[in-house]
Each structure stands twice: as C-alpha cells, then as structure tokens.
Amino acid sequence: MDDTLPVRQHVVAVLRAEILSLRFAPGEKLVERRLCEMTGASRTALREGLRQLEAEGLIEIIPNRGPIVPKLTRKQAQDIYHLRGVLEADLARQAAQAATGHDLIALRDVAGRVTAAMTEGDRMSLVEAKTEFYEWLIRLSDNAETALVVRKLLGRTAIIWPSTILADFPANDQGIHHFTDLIDAIAAHDGDRAAQAALIHVQSAGEFVTAYMDSEM
Known part of the structure; x- marks a missing residue:
C-alpha cells in the first residue's frame, strides 16, 4: 500500500x-x-x-x-453521449467566457498532452490527460451540481472508450481535429463557437463508440 x-x-x-x-x-x-x-x-x-x-x-x-464493472448497452451509450453533449457544450461556453490568461496557459498544457497521447496511442496517458482537461472545464463552470453529473457520465463512458482508442486511426485523427477546434474556440473566448465545437466533439466520439460496440457484437 x-x-x-x-x-x-x-x-x-x-x-x-x-x-x-x-x-x-x-x-x-x-x-x-x-x-x-x-x-x-x-x-x-x-x-x-x-x-x-x-x-x-x-x-x-x-x-x-x-x-x-458495468457493461453498457448501445442504447445506454447513446443516451450518455447525448446528455454529455448538452452539458459539455454549456461547460465549454462558460469556460470560453470565464478563462483568464493563466487558465489558458494551463489549458494549452493539458491540451498538448491530450493530443500527444492520441497521436502516440498511449491509452493510459490519454485517460489521465482527458481527466485533467475535464476537471479544468468543471472548475471554471463553478457549478457543483453540473460537476456531479458530468463526472458520473465521464465515469460511465470511461468503461467503454479506452478500448476504442486507436481501434481505427482515421477516426482517432478526426478526434484530434475536433478537440483542437474546441481548444482554439475556448482560447479565443468565443462562447458560441466553443459550445458548438464541444457538441461536435462529443457527438463524434459517441458515434465512434457506438460503431465500435456494433463491431464487437
């Protein structure tokens, strides 16, 4: 211990x-x-x-x-990603509006580790970096109730998505593109663009995960 x-x-x-x-x-x-x-x-x-x-x-x-350890159904995964899209769009909007220069330095640091882990196919480093990214978003939202729900949803999807990482490199490459768009929108303090980028990022991830689940059936 x-x-x-x-x-x-x-x-x-x-x-x-x-x-x-x-x-x-x-x-x-x-x-x-x-x-x-x-x-x-x-x-x-x-x-x-x-x-x-x-x-x-x-x-x-x-x-x-x-x-x-839960074994989620395809329907459960779809429902979770739908709700994540709604909540994370709101988190991204708030982050874009509230982030200070110091916050954006921290964001760029964690975003660099996320994209590096995705590019290199380092699954556990990606899990850790993504967790830190979401904690960054949650902190800026300053909403304890949203934080509870988002953390629970992230935990549910964390059971599925590590196994999908690099299952298909083009899809992973697309994920990097969507994530970069989200980071750039937050850094530009563009709330509407950040919300839309977050929604696209989550929707794309949900589509990839459900397609992966279908392939494993």
Missing part, C-alpha cells in the same frame, strides 16, 4: 486504474477478498472506496451480488 495516501484514497486510485486499463472487464464481478489482497485494505476501507467508485460511475453495486 502507498503509505502517502489515506487508505480509502489508495483503494480508489488502485481500482480506478485497474478498471480504466481494462484489467477488469465490463460485466466482471469484483470479489471483495481479491480486492482486499490487491489493495492491502480492510473490508471496511474497501467498501468505502467502492462507494466512491460507484458515485463516479465506474462500478455498480448490485443487491445480493456485490460490485461489478
């Missing part, structure tokens, strides 16, 4: 990494004894961590069955 982290935080960090790296497959039941051995945590600390992961959308806790 990492002695620098509180036990619950350590549990969450370890299990989140396992889920996002696809070492736990969607639909897989998570056995408490195995998780305790993996994290070095007590059952009490483990269950506290599992509740946080459930709030993040990364697991579901089923009565009389226990925790599992």
Whole structure:
C-alpha cells in the first residue's frame, strides 16, 4: 500500500486504474477478498472506496451480488453521449467566457498532452490527460451540481472508450481535429463557437463508440 495516501484514497486510485486499463472487464464481478489482497485494505476501507467508485460511475453495486464493472448497452451509450453533449457544450461556453490568461496557459498544457497521447496511442496517458482537461472545464463552470453529473457520465463512458482508442486511426485523427477546434474556440473566448465545437466533439466520439460496440457484437 502507498503509505502517502489515506487508505480509502489508495483503494480508489488502485481500482480506478485497474478498471480504466481494462484489467477488469465490463460485466466482471469484483470479489471483495481479491480486492482486499490487491489493495492491502480492510473490508471496511474497501467498501468505502467502492462507494466512491460507484458515485463516479465506474462500478455498480448490485443487491445480493456485490460490485461489478458495468457493461453498457448501445442504447445506454447513446443516451450518455447525448446528455454529455448538452452539458459539455454549456461547460465549454462558460469556460470560453470565464478563462483568464493563466487558465489558458494551463489549458494549452493539458491540451498538448491530450493530443500527444492520441497521436502516440498511449491509452493510459490519454485517460489521465482527458481527466485533467475535464476537471479544468468543471472548475471554471463553478457549478457543483453540473460537476456531479458530468463526472458520473465521464465515469460511465470511461468503461467503454479506452478500448476504442486507436481501434481505427482515421477516426482517432478526426478526434484530434475536433478537440483542437474546441481548444482554439475556448482560447479565443468565443462562447458560441466553443459550445458548438464541444457538441461536435462529443457527438463524434459517441458515434465512434457506438460503431465500435456494433463491431464487437
């Protein structure tokens, strides 16, 4: 166990990494004894961590069955991406209006890491950089309720989209283009353009993910 982290935080960090790296497959039941051995945590600390992961959308806790990694249906994925499009367009608009020079320096830094990870096909670096990008958007929105919903939706889609990264390079190349348009619109303080770019970015990602799910059926 990492002695620098509180036990619950350590549990969450370890299990989140396992889920996002696809070492736990969607639909897989998570056995408490195995998780305790993996994290070095007590059952009490483990269950506290599992509740946080459930709030993040990364697991579901089923009565009389226990925790599992959700396996989303195509319809669920479509619904999630639709709602993400609406909310992220609003976040992008607010970010474009509220961002200061210091904020934009931070944005350019994280955006560079996102595009580098997409270009290089580094899945876990992309997950980390994208997470930081969304935390940047959420912080500027200064809306705690939106933050709760968006984080849950991001957790739900994080179960699917890491497996699609670089599944088709042209689609990934298009994703870089859409993401760059979004960053440029925010940097230009153009709220309407940023909202539209965010919507296109999410819609394109949703179409790619559902097409990938169809190919895996």
